[in-house]
Amino acid sequence: MTTLRERLARVRHYVREFSGEAAYDRYVAHARGHDPQAEVMTRRAFERARTDAREADPREGFRCC
């Protein structure tokens, strides 16, 4: 049986993934997955790079009518 705590954790996981909040964790995991000593950007720098990329190509994340 899944406990309430597990369910809440699952909802939290889903919301974080959906909102893009988990993007940084994913990036760090990805970078460290190949090389545990890898240099990673700080969260601040990563989030800046992410919005700047969107600036560079507005077709990413386009919304429809």
Place this chain on the structure above:
Amino acid sequence: MPEPGSTGTERNAASPGGPADSLPSTAPPSRVTPTSIAVWSLVALVGAAGWTVLALSRGEDVSAAWMLAAALGSYAIAYRFYSRFIAYRVLKVDKTRATPAERLDNGVDFHPTDRRVLFGHHFAAVAGAGPLVGPVLAAQMGYLPGTIWIVAGVIFAGAVQDMVTLFFSTRRDGRSLGQMARDEIGPFGGAAALVAVFAIMIILLAVLALVIVGALAHSPWGVFSIGMTIPIALFMGVYLRVLRPGRVTEVSLIGVALLLLAIVAGGWVAESSWADFFTLKPTTLVLWMVAYGFLASVLPVWLLLAPRDYLSTFMKVGTIALMAIGVAVAMPTLKMDAITSFASRGDGPVFAGSMFPFVFITIACGALSGFHALVSSGTTPKMVQKETQIRMIGYGSMLTESFVAIMAMIAACIIEPGLFFSVNSPAGVVGSTVQSASAAVANLGFSISPEQLAQAAKDVEEASLLSRTGGAPTFALGMAEIFSSVFGGASMKAFWYHFAIMFEALFILTTLDAGTRVGRFMLQDMLGNVYKPFKQISWKPGVWLASALVVGAWGYFLWVGVKDPLGGINQLFPLFGIANQLLAAVALAVCTTLLVKSGRLKWAWVTGVPLTWDAAVTLTASWQKVFSEDPRVGFFAQRDKYQAGIDAGKTLAPAKTMDDMHTVVLNSTVDGVLSALFALLIVVVLVDAARVCFKAVRSPGSVRLAEVPWTESKIVAPAGLFPTAEEKAELAAAGLDSGGGKVKEPVA
């Protein structure tokens, strides 16, 4: 589901040179048990009962429950059987084949995403204000034609287009529709597709902006609360950039709370001495919108676009869920006729033209929307974890959008038909007083008293509801009716009305900003061929000039839409529908060409039939818009009529002055030329696609596909929302949870 005997050869043809393509198909066995037969028979019966009641009722009250039953029953059957057939028989999605997200995983834009998360992303990207507007306008012909098209259209055309485009783009590392058209059809068809996308973007933005203007004009409450979204978004942007980078959930919750406060505060403002300041004329609003559109598109993404996008996504998901609950609990009664006389006569006040082709043009989003092909090729394919999930993400998301369109149809049909026509007819028809509106509505064959009209406006605390065209106010009235009967009672009606207006305006402003940016990006790319620096997005003068050109283009149509004596929505909405369906024709032509080129000629009807239908609808509509002799329908006939009036020195209603007459002549000419141009573009794409298909059938050896070769997938993940028993066993063996993931390499 057993595979046909010819599978082996087809698979080889499907990807010439791909050795691994001779692998067996991975269609899961379909277990036919007595329980499943019973369940699906029951679902079919529910759907059939819904359709029967909707189709046979004439004159009596019908509960919206029947519409829900018809739609949901049909969706369930279509998803279970038709989308499965497309996935495993036609496309042959391959569980063993690595997706671009797996092969090119960089942790940022390419990464395998949990199917349930990606479904949410894809749905949030495709569904906006469109499915809330089209069905409302189409309700002038009664609820039945629109409902049939929304449901049948999505099952056989819209969801198929989204899913097949997503599949082919995934097989091509997420190439865009334009790139696929160029690669697979040729430079000529590709260029036509590109021009089509740009032209559509402009018309789309103008029409959406016109919807906002219609909803906010003379409404201090609306203007104040929508205006407040700008400081709220700026605050969220700074919060995410400076204070707590990346904490999207918490800042979105703060933002939504502030948004609700802004709606409540709008009511106070409307009753205060500030009301005059926020009461704006349509023309003033246009200038604000154009200025806003320009600024929003040159400001950094993090400051305004990104935070408002979070806000509108949270609002979207929350409100749609709330709407579904509201409709299910309130079970309102449909007051509109099943079919009104406008369906056959084609002289409705909301938009002119008869049922065929104009219902199918007016309802684009929710049934078949070409714009989705831009999302299905591009962002989503780079995140698909497993090919088998394309069915749930592509087909499933579009069914959900269609359901939103059904709710909009319900919202439009539960209000008094007399009120519906008073709100949605151009000012030239209803006049400016409740008495003139009541008389005009009586002329149309419906009845509503001046007192009822005044009371309806008072209930939602608006000065007037007459001629609030564009669909948003009607939708908001319907939603307020439903929500207030479930949550809060009559005293909450005004709040819910403005909540619904805010909800639509938020989407539209986000689309306006994002669309202007995409248009600018395309324009910079095109201008870059003439003068190199334009291609650099960091070259500010280029950015400003291209932004100004794009904003100027949609601003022009918005301006004429507001000034047009015949009504901007009445004139421009068909153009928007034609443009959107034209893009669908491009997407379906690319899909059909790819099916033929990959040796699936016998399945080409899957996209070929909707393509034929869509081409027939779009070309008939364009033809009528260009050549019809009825001045209500044909732009050039309209032009001639008003030009003759000018020549004779007479003003013709609804024009009041000679200036109005000249406006009509100019607008009709521009709109007529655009209709002709759209028709020409569609013909170019279709002819070019037919040429490529013909060649592929005549000499299959000459076919070159841009498909990426097969690579083995190391990811185990379920195909659908819930894992099947076998998928559970696979996941358990790999030590993964229901989200799936990469199988761990055994340690050597």
